[in-house]
Amino acid sequence: xxxPFEAERRLxxxxxxxxxxxxxRRAPATLxxxxxxxxxxxxxxxxxxxxxVHWPQAARAVFASMCLILAGLAFAAGGWAASGLKSLHAVGxxxxxxxxxxxxxxxVAQSLSGELARAIPPDWIYGGLxxxxxxxxxxxxxxxxxYRTLYLNQELAGGQSS
Amino acid sequence: xxxxEHTQVQTPLPEPGSSIEFTTFMRAYQDMVFSxxxxxxxxxxxxxxxxxxxxxxxxxxxxxxxTSPTAGGWLKTxxxxxxxxxxxxxxxxxxxxxEMRPAGEGDEATADAxxxxxxxxxxxxxxxAEQRRAAIDGALKRLPAHxxxxxxxxxxEEMSYEEIAxxxxxSLAKVKTDIRRARAALLPMLQSQGAS
Numbered sequence: 530x531x532x533p534f535e536a537e538r539r540l541x542x543x544x545x546x547x548x549x550x551x552x553x554r555r556a557p558a559t560l561x562x563x564x565x566x567x568x569x570x571x572x573x574x575x576x577x578x579x580x581x582v583h584w585p586q587a588a589r590a591v592f593a594s595m596c597l598i599l600a601g602l603a604f605a606a607g608g609w610a611a612s613g614l615k616s617l618h619a620v621g622x623x624x625x626x627x628x629x630x631x632x633x634x635x636x637v638a639q640s641l642s643g644e645l646a647r648a649i650p651p652d653w654i655y656g657g658l659x660x661x662x663x664x665x666x667x668x669x670x671x672x673x674x675x676y677r678t679l680y681l682n683q684e685l686a687g688g689q690s691s
Numbered sequence: 692x693x694x695x696e697h698t699q700v701q702t703p704l705p706e707p708g709s710s711i712e713f714t715t716f717m718r719a720y721q722d723m724v725f726s727x728x729x730x731x732x733x734x735x736x737x738x739x740x741x742x743x744x745x746x747x748x749x750x751x752x753x754x755x756x757x758t759s760p761t762a763g764g765w766l767k768t769x770x771x772x773x774x775x776x777x778x779x780x781x782x783x784x785x786x787x788x789x790e791m792r793p794a795g796e797g798d799e800a801t802a803d804a805x806x807x808x809x810x811x812x813x814x815x816x817x818x819x820a821e822q823r824r825a826a827i828d829g830a831l832k833r834l835p836a837h838x839x840x841x842x843x844x845x846x847x848e849e850m851s852y853e854e855i856a857x858x859x860x861x862s863l864a865k866v867k868t869d870i871r872r873a874r875a876a877l878l879p880m881l882q883s884q885g886a887s
Contacts, residue, residue, distance in 0.1 A: 537871065537874075540874050540875075540878060541874065543811070543813075543814060544814075544846060544874055544877065544878075545846060547813075547814045547815060547823070547827070547881070548827060548846045548847060549846075550820075551820065551823065551824045551827060552820050552821060552824050553722045553723050553725075553726040554722060554725060554726040554729055554824070554828065555722055555725075556721040556722050556724070556725035556726075556739075556742060557725070557735070557739055559739070560721055560725065560739055560742055560743060560746075561714065561717055561718065561721065563739070563743050564717060564743050564746045564747065564750075565710070565714065567743065567747060568710075568747070568750055
């Protein structure tokens with residue numbers, strides 16, 4: 530066994546011996562009163578302000594039933610809305626005039642972007658992507674440097690000096 | 692551990708009898724819970740907050756804990772978990788940053804580091820138990836959190852390197868390096884305490 534390794538093992542055993550069997554620290558005198566005060570505060574809350582598991586059984590049952598009914602109504606409303614829109618579309622009637630305009634604008638935007646993609650040389654696109662990645666990496670590196678300089682080093686220095 | 696940490700029992704209202712019994716229970720374990728949290732966090736105020744949270748959870752499970760022979764272990768585990776959660780909650784997003792090391796600070800550099808001085812046979816032998824405890828707690832507080840945490844988990848909570856790496860979600864090599872550095876940093880601190 531090499532000497533450095535043996536020295537480390539001895540240090541580990543020494544610290545183990547030193548750290549074991551230490552008396553525990555005395556808890557602050559305020560801890561007990563804080564816990565009891567918090568328990569009393571929670572006990573004084575009305576049932577509807579406590580977590581769901583502490584609600585009375587009847588209230589939990591009513592709440593669960595109402596949730597189920599609301600979920601069913603939401604599904605039903607979704608179905609009715611979808612079938613209504615479908616029937617309006619089938620007869621060529623749009624319920625709102627701006628919906629037709631929005632669809633037209635989206636179509637124009639789609640064709641415009643297609644034209645642009647064909648017009649721009651691929652090298653420009655690759656160059657733009659590379660520049661974006663470079664800027665992102667630079668910003669990330671700057672963030673790391675700032676974090677290590679302003680936060681982490683101070684924390685370490687604080688830990689060593691306190 | 693005989694009880695699941697996530698066991699949820701309907702919290703009863705504190706009645707006079709159960710309140711007295713719970714207070715007795717709390718008095719029996721509060722020093723251990725507070726010590727566990729304080730060693731991990733290195734901060735008494737945070738440790739008191741965590742100890743309070745532990746006993747609030749204990750009260751929710753008091754029907755089981757009042758007769759459980761493993762109540763102490765349950766409390767210690769919850770205290771450890773809450774302290775670690777508290778410490779990692781706001782640091783997770785910075786882990787990538789904090790684990791980046793300047794060149795020469797990595798494990799390879801540690802392997803080439805000068806040979807450690809042979810440790811003495813005893814430490815703080817001249818001090819009484821309470822003074823020794825205070826000296827060690829003071830020295831632990833001076834360690835950076837990333838060294839103190841694995842050190843405390845290894846030497847006080849008797850977790851293995853692998854368990855610590857899993858629990859802290861860091862590499863095994865980092866755990867070993869941090870503990871080795873924590874020991875190396877702790878030794879001169881304790882030697883100076885013993886000499887003073």
